[in-house]
Amino acid sequence: MKKPSRRSPKRSPILFTAWISVLLLHGASLQAQLIEGGLVHIRSGETREWSDFPEECSKQRLEISFEASRNTSEGTLLMHQEDVKNGWRVILNDNVLGELVRDENPMEIQFSIAAGLLREGPNSFNIEPTGTGAAPSDDIRIGKIRLLPASPNQYLHECRVKIQLRDESTKCVIPGRITIVNAAGELPPLGALSTATFAARNGLLYTATGEAEFGLPAGTYTFFAGRGFEYSLDRKEIDLRAGDEIDLSMSIQREVETTGYVACDTHIHTFTYSRHGDASIQERMMTLAGEGIELPIATDHNHQVNYEPFARQMHLRSYFTPVTGNEVTTTVCHQNIFPVPFEATLPNAKLKTWNSIIDDIDRTTAAPIVILNHARDKHNHFCPFGPAHYNSVVAENLDGWPIRFNGMEIVNSGATQTDPLQLIQDWMGLLNAGYRITPVGSSDSHDVARYIVGQSRTYIRCDDSNPGEIDVSEAVEAFRQGRVCVSYGLFTELTVVSGQQHWRSGELVKLAPDENEIFVEARILGPHWAHANRLLLFANGQIIQDERITEDSRHDPGVLAKVRWPLPRPQHDLTLVAVARGPGIEKLYWPTAKPYQPDTIDPSTSTIGCSGAIFIDADTRRGWTSPRASAEAIFRESGGKLASAVPRLKNFDAAVAAHVAHLYLVAGGSPRSEEFEATLHSEIPAARQGFQAYLKSRTENDMARTSTPSK
Numbered sequence: 001m002k003k004p005s006r007r008s009p010k011r012s013p014i015l016f017t018a019w020i021s022v023l024l025l026h027g028a029s030l031q032a033q034l035i036e037g038g039l040v041h042i043r044s045g046e047t048r049e050w051s052d053f054p055e056e057c058s059k060q061r062l063e064i065s066f067e068a069s070r071n072t073s074e075g076t077l078l079m080h081q082e083d084v085k086n087g088w089r090v091i092l093n094d095n096v097l098g099e100l101v102r103d104e105n106p107m108e109i110q111f112s113i114a115a116g117l118l119r120e121g122p123n124s125f126n127i128e129p130t131g132t133g134a135a136p137s138d139d140i141r142i143g144k145i146r147l148l149p150a151s152p153n154q155y156l157h158e159c160r161v162k163i164q165l166r167d168e169s170t171k172c173v174i175p176g177r178i179t180i181v182n183a184a185g186e187l188p189p190l191g192a193l194s195t196a197t198f199a200a201r202n203g204l205l206y207t208a209t210g211e212a213e214f215g216l217p218a219g220t221y222t223f224f225a226g227r228g229f230e231y232s233l234d235r236k237e238i239d240l241r242a243g244d245e246i247d248l249s250m251s252i253q254r255e256v257e258t259t260g261y262v263a264c265d266t267h268i269h270t271f272t273y274s275r276h277g278d279a280s281i282q283e284r285m286m287t288l289a290g291e292g293i294e295l296p297i298a299t300d301h302n303h304q305v306n307y308e309p310f311a312r313q314m315h316l317r318s319y320f321t322p323v324t325g326n327e328v329t330t331t332v333c334h335q336n337i338f339p340v341p342f343e344a345t346l347p348n349a350k351l352k353t354w355n356s357i358i359d360d361i362d363r364t365t366a367a368p369i370v371i372l373n374h375a376r377d378k379h380n381h382f383c384p385f386g387p388a389h390y391n392s393v394v395a396e397n398l399d400g401w402p403i404r405f406n407g408m409e410i411v412n413s414g415a416t417q418t419d420p421l422q423l424i425q426d427w428m429g430l431l432n433a434g435y436r437i438t439p440v441g442s443s444d445s446h447d448v449a450r451y452i453v454g455q456s457r458t459y460i461r462c463d464d465s466n467p468g469e470i471d472v473s474e475a476v477e478a479f480r481q482g483r484v485c486v487s488y489g490l491f492t493e494l495t496v497v498s499g500q501q502h503w504r505s506g507e508l509v510k511l512a513p514d515e516n517e518i519f520v521e522a523r524i525l526g527p528h529w530a531h532a533n534r535l536l537l538f539a540n541g542q543i544i545q546d547e548r549i550t551e552d553s554r555h556d557p558g559v560l561a562k563v564r565w566p567l568p569r570p571q572h573d574l575t576l577v578a579v580a581r582g583p584g585i586e587k588l589y590w591p592t593a594k595p596y597q598p599d600t601i602d603p604s605t606s607t608i609g610c611s612g613a614i615f616i617d618a619d620t621r622r623g624w625t626s627p628r629a630s631a632e633a634i635f636r637e638s639g640g641k642l643a644s645a646v647p648r649l650k651n652f653d654a655a656v657a658a659h660v661a662h663l664y665l666v667a668g669g670s671p672r673s674e675e676f677e678a679t680l681h682s683e684i685p686a687a688r689q690g691f692q693a694y695l696k697s698r699t700e701n702d703m704a705r706t707s708t709p710s711k
Helices: 013-026 151-155 281-291 306-315 353-364 423-431 472-480 627-637 642-650 655-665 674-679 686-706
Strands: 031-042 061-070 075-082 090-093 095-099 107-113 121-129 138-148 159-165 176-182 198-201 204-207 211-216 220-224 234-240 246-250 261-268 295-298 326-329 334-338 368-372 407-412 438-442 457-463 483-487 490-497 501-504 508-510 517-525 533-539 542-548 559-568 572-581 604-610 614-617
Touching: 061 138, 075 151, 095 107, 095 176, 107 151, 107 234, 107 457, 121 138, 121 204, 151 438, 151 627, 159 176, 159 204, 159 220, 159 490, 176 281, 176 457, 176 559, 198 281, 234 246, 234 334, 261 281, 261 368, 261 407, 261 472, 281 306, 368 472, 407 423, 407 483, 407 604, 423 572, 423 655, 438 483, 457 472, 483 490, 490 572, 490 614, 517 533, 517 572, 517 604, 533 559, 542 559, 627 642, 627 655, 642 655, 642 674, 655 674, 655 686, 674 686
Parallel strands: 159 246, 261 295, 368 407, 407 438, 490 604, 508 614
Antiparallel strands: 031 138, 061 121, 075 107, 075 138, 090 095, 090 121, 159 211, 176 204, 176 220, 198 204, 220 234, 261 457, 326 334, 334 368, 438 457, 457 483, 483 604, 490 501, 490 517, 517 559, 533 542, 533 572, 572 604, 572 614
C-alpha cells in the first residue's frame, strides 16, 4: 500500500497564547499535580478474573490521600483505566465525579473538578465498585492520576484536527471509523461530542460524511482509518503542540472481495430502545455505514424498530437496506426474528416454553426467520444449551421442547466463548440430528465503541450490487437455505468440485454412481490486518482435515489462503463445513473482545471464519440422509439390539453411532448393560467414539439436572 503523505501542522500563535494565559490565570488556584504515577490493580470480588492479573489482590477499592490548595475555578482530573467491565464510582472528597468507562480497552479518561471541590490541605480520592457482591469479579488497572489547572473543555481543545476520509479507488469521501491512540497506547479523550454527522467516544469517531473536526490535547498520536472487515487501514502518526490546527487526509480501499454476498448483522441494539449500552439510534446509523453493514436487522429487546426514517434523515440510506426485527427476550431464550411488520403485535415475552414462544411469534408476526441467540450464555439463571437442559451430541432438548428455530448464532462478537468452536460444534450437532438450521454471525452490539457493530456478521449469498436496494425477500430465502458464510475477522468459503460442477454452502451434492473422488476447495479471505493460522474441515462434525496456515499461504490481496483437498467418495451421506481460525486482534482499531462468560481465566481471543454446510448425497438413494435418520434405520433393521446394530456401524461415522446409542437408551436400554459397555471398547472406531461421546454428554446431563431443577 502506498504510504500516506504527512502534512505539516499549522501553528496558531493566538491559540497558544490563550492557553498560556489559562495556565497563568488558574495556576494560583489549582496547580498541575500528580496524585498517582503508576498503575494500581484493584479487584471487585473474591476470585481472579483473568490470568494476566496477579492471583492475589488485597485491594477492592482505591483510596488516596493528598495535599492540595482550594481551587477557585474549574479544573480537570485525568486518569488511566484498563479492563473495566463492571461499574466503578470515582469520588473526590465525598463527591461523585462520575464512573469509569465500561470498556476493557486501555484509555485515558477525564473528569471535571468544579470550583471549590478541592480543599486546602488534606484531600481524599477514591474509586469503588458500584455493584453488589453478587456481580462477577472485575480486575482492573487504574493510575496515572493527575490534576490539571485547565477545565476539560480547555484541555481537550489545545489542538484542532480536521479529518477527511476517502475511498482510494473512487476518490470520494466515505463513512468510516477513525481510531486515535496516544503515545502510551491508550484511547484518549476527545474534544468532541456526537453530532448529526459523527459519533464520538474515547479515541474513536464514526463519520457519516467522511469528514470530522474535533479537539485534542497536545501530544503524539497515531490515527487509524478503516471501514470494517472488508477494507484496508490507513495509519498516520502526528505530533501535536498546543495551538496546532491540522487538516488530515486519510484514504482506504476495499481489500476483501465479497461480490455476490450481502453483509448482514442480525443482532443490533440501541440505547434508545433497549435502554442499555450507549448507542443512540442516530449513532447506530453512523456505525452501520461506518462498518459496511449492508443488511442491518433492528433487534432491540421486545421492540420492533424501523430504521428507515432515521437512515433517510441522516442521508445514509444508500449505504444499507434496513430490516425491522425483534429480539424476543424471555427467561428461557433470546430469539431474533425478522422481517417483522413494524406495526405487528409484539410477541409475548412472558411465555415460559420454546413451543409457546414460537407459536406466539407465528401468530403475531409470521416472521420467517427465527434465530436462537447466544445459546451457551446464562441469562435469568437459564442456559439454553447448558447440560441441565440440552444434550449437544444428539441435539436433544431435555425438557421436551421441540427445536423450531431455523437459525442459530455460532459467533456472537459481543458474547464470545472461551472455546470458539463450542457453538459451531453445537450447530453441527443440530445438522446431524436432521435440522436444517442456518449458522449465524452477529455482533449483539449495544454500543458505539465497546462492542463493534458487525464485527461478527453473516454473509448471505444474493445480489449485493446496490446496498441501498437489497431484495429482502431474496436475502431471506437465501438465508433459509443456508447460503451463507459466518465472519468474525475471517471469511471462509467452501466449494465441492466434481468435474465441471461446483457446489457451495446450502447446496446438495448428488454424486453419480461412478464418482469415486471429489475435491473440496476452501478460500480464506481477510484484510491485511487479519491473520489465519489454521483451517479445519469437518464431516458430520468430525475433523477430517487440519491445515496449518502461514503468512506464506497468502495469495492475491484479501486472500489469506487457498486449499484443495481430494476426498474419496464417502460411504454414507454427510455434511461438510470449513472453519478458519486466527489470533484475536489486539490493536485498538478493531479489538476482539475477551470471553463474555468465561469458562477459564485465559483472556486469549480468536478470529473465526465458518462456511455454511454443503450436503453430500453419497448413496444416491433418497437425497441427503442425516446421521440421525441413518441411525434410526440401523436401529430399526437391528430390531433394537446393539449386538446386531454395532457391526453395521463399520461403514458409518461417530455421529451415526452416537445417535444409535441414544436410540438404545430411549428404548429402555441401560448404559450399564453388557452390550453398551462392550461397545465403548468396540474394535469399530466409529462405534467406540460415538458411544463414548454420547455417554460423556449424558453423564454431564445427569449431573447438571441433579443440581438444577428443570423448567
